[in-house]
Amino acid sequence: MHIHNLSQKNSLLNTFISEIRDVTVQKDRMRFRRNIERIGEILGYEMSKVLDYNLVDIKTPLGTSQINLIQNDIVLCSILRAGIPLHNGLLNYFDTAENAFISAYRHHEGDSDNFEIIVEYLACPNLENKTLILADPMLATGRSMVSTFEALKPYGKPKAIHLVSTIGAQEGVDYVCDYFSKDTHLWIATVDKKLNEKGYIIPGLGDAGDLSFGEKLQH
């Protein structure tokens, strides 16, 4: 897998990462969502550099200008619910993309720290020969990404796969590396060292879904 960990180079991205982590700043729900969206915009821009381009003639009022434009048929698939702000950020730049949505959540049996990933809602276009962007802000164990991709398989074989995330744990990065093919790209804002016993990224940021949309009841 091609891993692009963007925090390895200093940039404005660090400001947005620091704000989604900061226990005080992250309480501003609108700012939290907007920062995830801004990170999505930056990750999308970086990803655009490895897409396929065609030389196109653009007619101006005074002549013709030639420019390379993206020729990939992009399908942007996000994992509900925490994926929504990241989806919006990517869609701000890939404005003609087709869209897919899938829900994945952790189901805990009673008080147990163990959980299974439940995939329920799925709306997806044909993926055959498309460029699939699979977005989820948190890559903790990596199981949501993998379960999601398994559920997408009946929709066709993409010609390229780009995983997009804001904060990952090394364990989750290793897990998706083992599962996805070598030519898959991972675009990630930063990677933390570990997970706690409940599968939360440490230091991470807490629960991205709750921070974006409010706490949900466990069921």
Ligand SMILES: O=P(O)(O)OC[C@H]1O[C@H](OP(=O)(O)OP(=O)(O)O)[C@H](O)[C@@H]1O
């Ligand atoms: O890599 P994993 O270990 O699978 O964990 C990451 C998943 O956990 C979060 O979703 P959550 O289950 O909290 O659902 P939510 O979006 O409704 O908050 C997050 O948005 C990912 O989908």
Ligand SMILES: O=c1cc[nH]c(=O)[nH]1
């Ligand atoms: O740290 C984590 C792990 C999974 N999901 C989150 O929202 N945060």
Ligand SMILES: [Mg+2]
């Ligand atoms: Mg959550």
